[in-house]
Amino acid sequence: MYSNKVLETFANPRNVGEISDADGVGTVGNAGCGDIMKVYLKIENDIIIDAKFKTFGCAAAIASSSTATEMIKGLSLDDALKIKNADVVEKLEGLPPQKIHCSVLAEEAIAAAIEDYRAKKA
Ligand code: FES
Secondary structure: OOOHHHHHHHHOOOOEOOOOOOOEEEEEEOOOOOOEEEEEEEEEOOEEEEEEEEEEOOHHHHHHHHHHHHHHOOOEHHHHHOOOHHHHHHHOOOOOHHHHHHHHHHHHHHHHHHHHHHHHHO
8 A cells, every 4th residue: 555665754754853943833734634744944044954843643644744854954945835745745656545635734734834934034
C-alpha cells in the first residue's frame, strides 16, 4: 500500500519537534480523520532557515510533514508557497488515493505558518 520511501521516511522522520522561538507557526487539521499537523518556521530575510513539525496522524501524514519540511528549508517564503501536495507525493514516490489528503495537510500547514509570520510582521 505504501511506497518504500513512505515507510522509510515514516520510520526515520526528519525535523520532528518544535522551534521554541519560531517566527511562524501553522496548525491545520482534517475533520474527516481527526489528524492534526503543526509546522514551526524560523525565518530570516524572508528565507526559511529551519522548519520543524509535530504531527498527530497517520504514517502518510508524518512522512508528508517530514518531506515537506525538508523541501522548504532554504527557500524564500514565496518559493515555499509554490510547493504543493503533489510535489510532496512525488518525493514520496506516491501515496494511495485515500491518503492524498495527508499530503494536503503538509501544504496547508506550511501556508498557515507563513501566513502567521506575515500577519505578525504586518
Ligand atoms: Fe488523515 Fe492521514 S489519515 S492525515
